[in-house]
Amino acid sequence: MFAVHLVSFWFTKLKEDQIKKVDRFLYHMRLSDDVLLDIKARFQAEMEKGLKKGTNPTAIVKMLPTHVRSTPDGSEKGDFLALDLGGSKFRVLNVKLSENGKQSVQIDSQLYPTPKDITQGSGTKLFEHVADCLVDFMETKKLKHKKLPLGAAFSFPCKQTKLEEGVLLSWTKSFKAKGVQGTDVVHSLQNAIKKHKDIDVDILALVNDTVGTMMACGYDDQYCEVGVIIGTGSNACYMEEMSNIDLVEGDEGRMCINTEWGAFGDDGLLEDIRTEFDKEIDSGSINPGVQLFEKMIGGLYLGELVRLILLKMAKRGLLFNGKVSTALLTKDKIETEHVAAMEKYKEGLSNTQRILKQLDLDPSEDDCIAVQHVCTIVSFRSANLCAAALAAILTRIRENRKLKRLRTTVGVDGTVYRIHPQYAKRLHKVVRRLEPNCDVRFLLSESGSGKGAAMVTAVAFRLQSQRKQMDEILALFKLTKQHLVDVKMKMMDELKNGLKKESHDSATVRMLPTYVCGTPDGTEEGKFLALDLGGTNFRVLLVKIRSGRRKYVNMYNKIFGIPLEIMQGTGEELFDHIVQCIADFLEYVGIKGAPLPLGFTFSFPCKQTGIDKGTLIGWSKGFKATDCEGEDIVDMLREAIKRRNEFDLDIVAVVNDTVGTMMTCAYEDPNCEIGLIVGTGTNVCYIEEMKNIEYIEEKEERMCINTEWGGFGDNGCLDDIRTNYDQQVDEGSLNSGKQRFEKMISGMYLGEIVRQILIELTKHGLLFRGQISERLRTKGIFESKFISMIESDRLALLQVRNILQQLGLESTCDDSIIVKEVCGTVSKRAAQLCSAGMAAIVDKIRENRGLHHLDITVGVDGTLYKLHPHFSRILQETVADLAPKCNVTFMLSEDGSGKGAALITAVAKRLHNKIQIDSQAKAQAKNMFIMLWKLKRVCHLFPRPLFRNMVQSLVLCHTDYCNDYSAALQEKRKLYSPHCRRLHELNIQFMLHIQRFLKIKEQGQWKVMGSPEEAKKYVQQLEQRERAPVGNE
Structure with a gap:
């Protein structure tokens, strides 16, 4: 061994x-x-x-x-x-x-x-x-x-x-x-x-x-x-x-x-x-x-x-x-x-x-x-x-x-x-x-x-x-330019139908009056409360506005969630929840006892009979609270405040979120006369000529119209471009058959359209190895934020796969490419349809004013517009193509529609005060006009011709101003405060002269009036004042 x-x-x-x-x-x-x-x-x-x-x-x-x-x-x-x-x-x-x-x-x-x-x-x-x-x-x-x-x-x-x-x-x-x-x-x-x-x-x-x-x-x-x-x-x-x-x-x-x-x-x-x-x-x-x-x-x-x-x-x-x-x-x-x-x-x-x-x-x-x-x-x-x-x-x-x-x-x-x-x-x-x-x-x-x-x-x-x-x-x-032109012309027809007295009640584009007749001019100031209800979140804001050279708007806000059981419960429960949120906010900012003016942004179709009166026509965006449709939502809010009995608020205005967005941007850009929302839902408002609004009588020159264009197509006029996927999404929604245009554009529905297409592609064996998972069958898994993320140019395909994995969808690289293309196609169509509607509105404004070319600004808000990587670009390019005679600038609303509600409240307060001032001046002018004519009739009694001529010149001067004022009333000009002020000043001067003349006459001192040259010079000054240009406001 x-x-x-x-x-x-x-x-x-x-x-x-x-x-x-x-x-x-x-x-x-x-x-x-x-x-x-x-x-x-x-x-x-x-x-x-x-x-x-x-x-x-x-x-x-x-x-x-x-x-x-x-x-x-x-x-x-x-x-x-x-x-x-x-x-x-x-x-x-x-x-x-x-x-x-x-x-x-x-x-x-x-x-x-x-x-x-x-x-x-x-x-x-x-x-x-x-x-x-x-x-x-x-x-x-x-x-x-x-x-x-x-x-x-x-x-x-x-x-x-x-x-x-x-x-x-x-x-x-x-x-x-x-x-x-x-x-x-x-x-x-x-x-x-x-x-x-x-x-x-x-x-x-x-x-x-x-x-x-x-x-x-x-x-x-x-x-x-x-x-x-x-x-x-x-x-x-x-x-x-x-x-x-x-x-x-x-x-x-x-x-x-x-x-x-x-x-x-x-x-x-x-x-x-x-x-x-x-x-x-x-x-x-x-x-x-x-x-x-x-x-x-x-x-x-x-x-x-x-x-x-x-x-x-x-x-x-x-x-x-x-x-x-x-x-x-x-x-x-x-x-x-x-x-x-x-x-x-x-x-x-x-x-x-x-x-x-x-x-x-x-x-x-x-x-x-x-x-x-x-x-x-x-x-x-x-x-x-x-x-x-x-x-x-x-x-x-x-x-x-x-x-x-x-x-x-x-x-x-x-x-x-x-x-x-x-x-x-x-x-x-x-x-x-x-x-x-x-x-x-x-x-x-x-x-x-x-x-x-x-x-x-x-x-x-x-x-x-x-x-x-x-x-x-x-x-x-995939829509051709001819498709989009057809959509634009159909939208134009529906806008006009909504304004006409005989077709207003049956119109699918409701064209609701907002009773907002002015935009901010920079003189608004004060503290205001604003509420913003329009989605799954509810916002309460305290807005401080300062005017002058250093004008600014400071906002303090808090966001509150609205549970599904509240959104789809009773109206009383919904408004009690809103008031509870207001109470929490007032306590949060420490102003619970102050009765501040309040503006309410309510992002659902309402029929308004005044700026502080709005009857709910119908819910959208997943809301289904009972006992609200057909009721005045301002009254419901006031009743909820009374039930709580803790504070009182002066509800000055109720507005749509679209109007709020327009007002927010108009504060920065006076050329902003259109508001657009493209988020959970979609809507547009714009400034319309009062002469075209046949179903109401109002003395103002223009008024903001809430189009409620989400209902465009509910009469079947868009059936030629609606797909079976759009129909499936509509049938599965809470308001089947309604808001069809909105369901082809807004973020609440785009994900569902994508999901329906993905199911169809999977059935054909083009996706997910032909296996339709239970997750893919689940409604609502594709939110608009995922579409925006998937379409991002900065996102690699592996990251797209990760997003799909988060959604419970196991995918290959090829699957990711297909999903990205589907998302891109659906969102592009949404942007193009939105563009066709916008092109109709800007062209209508241009035609209303008889202009060959229109420069206008659109205030925009909404998560789809803000977050989607391509939506805003496609919208701007397509509007420019469909409305070549309009130079349209899109301005992103940085502070949301809540700030707009506060600004509308501020504008409403300013206009209310202005109406009171103008009424007083008008009454003064009328009384003075009567008195002057009486003086003219007794003018020959005066002993000296020069003094009598001076009185007659003053009477003529006042007469011209009064005639001008009367003409302004007949033509329904918007503002006439400069005329009133000028006339008021002159009246005061004339009364002083009359008082002095009477005093001289009693003392018999006729020569105290001065030399003829002084009197002539005085009359010339009055004539120059008469010819001075009157400013328009």
């Missing part, structure tokens, strides 16, 4: 000595983790250069776009041909994908040789050989009668501008066919196939073998988004975010990038790790100076590397007793298969001895151990270098998606990876060590890149079919 242990120890010691000897000799081929991390960082930098437009022309790692934008999702089906050209053998395949959804794949293939005279002859001969093999295969398999699509896996670097095109950049892997470089290989192959009149084949896709590998594995594992080839040559591809690829237009989705990493180091970047053996390999190759990384990795070179090392060690007397055979001196005598055989775990040493003897060498046991370790070092270095570059790709994918941890699959193929007994294990271990934040699975491609080429073709077929179905569904939402 002791003897056995002694022999074992001696053999182990001998083996260690041989390994150390080789380690010392090949020290530079053993790479530490620090070196590999450095190589990883270098490769990351080279990838970035290859992707950028400015640095790509000089980049060594070319990062070629493949125009493969999608990986298999398992729904592919059909019958396809595939070619696999790129190595020592050429394969033709017939790939049949199941039509029953079970992802079964039937592959029938045949290998054909690619002799050296073909691979290094003329390009014409090469492609004719490929075409001949294809014809032979189709004839053997009895496929010549079928018209089949074909995908070609072409394992050489090509520049592609589309999937079915590829310009060869350079040959690799001992291929050197003449006249092909710089030409379209698809065109050359198609021409060669066309010479055979008995087959009908169309080439639909050209892919690299690496892409083919990724796609073949992607059919079995949807997480597969990286492909690696480690065979005759070496390369990798992966799915890159489109936003990072400068060479291709567009930033939506992903595209497979063919890295062509074999050229890594061609610029000298890897000189510090290249050995003398690598340089000798390169100089003896058919393409010296290029593909230097591949020459340290690929199977075409590993055996030759081993041979060169063994030759040098033998010459130095480290192997074979210094003897060298002719075979060892012969190039390519050791192949990758030999290296793999020598490294086998159990029979490795015996295989080594056999292979060395085939090389006419007489190896000792020491020699076999040393040679086996040489093979280990060479293949291990290959795996290490491959792992460093692959780790760089995985890190990039993870960082692109801003993930702490990435789960992914790498599809792998190639003879080195397949046949070498230790290579795969070493590669996996080093990759996981260099990129510890990735959970990576390695999947061997069972059918090679030929199956992948067929998969690319199948995916292209699937996407083409999906695109057609998508276009048919989304075409229903």
Whole structure:
């Protein structure tokens, strides 16, 4: 027993000595983790250069776009041909994908040789050989009668501008066919196939073998988004975010990038790790100076590397007793298969001895151990270098998606990876060590890149079919300019119907008077309370307004929620809840005892008979409180305040949120005469001429009209553009058949329209692998905020997938693209319809005023307008297109409609005070007018002519002013306070003169009046005052 242990120890010691000897000799081929991390960082930098437009022309790692934008999702089906050209053998395949959804794949293939005279002859001969093999295969398999699509896996670097095109950049892997470089290989192959009149084949896709590998594995594992080839040559591809690829237009989705990493180091970047053996390999190759990384990795070179090392060690007397055979001196005598055989775990040493003897060498046991370790070092270095570059790709994918941890699959193929007994294990271990934040699975491609080429073709077929179905569904939402012009004209007709006395009651666009007849002029001031009710939240505000040069508006507000049971309970419960919120707010700001004027923004259709009287016509936006419709909501609020009996408020005005928005913006821009809300609901108000409002009598010149345009189309006038998805949303709403225009625009309904479309697409198998989840069936999961987030230009597709995941929808990258397109289509239609309605309103205002061109501002509020990334832009562009004679400025309301309610209250108070002042002045003027005429009749009694003339001039002056005042009354001019003030001042002066005259007469002092010149001068001053221009307000 002791003897056995002694022999074992001696053999182990001998083996260690041989390994150390080789380690010392090949020290530079053993790479530490620090070196590999450095190589990883270098490769990351080279990838970035290859992707950028400015640095790509000089980049060594070319990062070629493949125009493969999608990986298999398992729904592919059909019958396809595939070619696999790129190595020592050429394969033709017939790939049949199941039509029953079970992802079964039937592959029938045949290998054909690619002799050296073909691979290094003329390009014409090469492609004719490929075409001949294809014809032979189709004839053997009895496929010549079928018209089949074909995908070609072409394992050489090509520049592609589309999937079915590829310009060869350079040959690799001992291929050197003449006249092909710089030409379209698809065109050359198609021409060669066309010479055979008995087959009908169309080439639909050209892919690299690496892409083919990724796609073949992607059919079995949807997480597969990286492909690696480690065979005759070496390369990798992966799915890159489109936003990072400068060479291709567009930033939506992903595209497979063919890295062509074999050229890594061609610029000298890897000189510090290249050995003398690598340089000798390169100089003896058919393409010296290029593909230097591949020459340290690929199977075409590993055996030759081993041979060169063994030759040098033998010459130095480290192997074979210094003897060298002719075979060892012969190039390519050791192949990758030999290296793999020598490294086998159990029979490795015996295989080594056999292979060395085939090389006419007489190896000792020491020699076999040393040679086996040489093979280990060479293949291990290959795996290490491959792992460093692959780790760089995985890190990039993870960082692109801003993930702490990435789960992914790498599809792998190639003879080195397949046949070498230790290579795969070493590669996996080093990759996981260099990129510890990735959970990576390695999947061997069972059918090679030929199956992948067929998969690319199948995916292209699937996407083409999906695109057609998508276009048919989304075409229903795409409106032409003529559609929008028609909507504009219909809106114009409905606006006029709502204003006419005979059609007002039956009009769908209600055109409700607001009794708001003025906009802020900057003189408003004071403290006001405001309430804002219009959605799921209720706001109470304290607004402080200061006038003058330093005018400002300060607001203090608090938001209160309205539970669903209150929204859909009784009216008494709703208004008691509102009053409770007011009480909490008054206590919060410390003004519970102050009876402040209050404005109430009530964002539901009301019929108003005064500025503080509003009868609710009907609820919307999810409200359904009972005993409210047909009631005056101001009275209901006052009664609720009385029931609480804690405070009293002066309710001055009730307004729609749209009117509040207009007033808020009008405070900043006097040109603002339109208010627009596009949020939970949608509505518009605008300043209309009183002469056009037939159903009310009012002395004012203009009045703000609350259109309530959400009901536009309730009479069926929009049925030609309503879709079945709109009908489904309408039928599922609380107010079916009403507010149809609003249901095509507002945020409360857009998400539901999107959800209905997604269900339809899923039924057609275009989304979520055809599986309609319970979550997708759930009403209300798509809120408008999610649509805004999904459509954001700054959001990568992975983030879109995360949003869908939050909604309980498991999606692929392709699903995310489709969902984003659906959201974009629905929201664009909403913006366009809103634009058509707005164009009708601005054109109506322009026509009302008889203007050729109108400059006007629209005050806008609402979450959809504020948060959606494209809504405001589409709205502005479309309005400009539909109303070219109007220059419309959209002004965002920063402080909401609550501030507007306070401003309306302030304006109402100002106008009320002004009416009182004007009434007093009017009465004074009337009395003075009567008195003057009486004076004129007794004027001849005055003894002095000059004084009598002065009195008559004063009478005439007053008469002109009174006539002017009377004319103003008849013409219903808006404001006449300057006339009243001027007349009032003159009256006072005249009365003083009369009093003085009477006093003089009693004393008999007629000459005290002064000289005639003084009297004449006085009359001239009165005449100048008479001719002075009267300001209009």
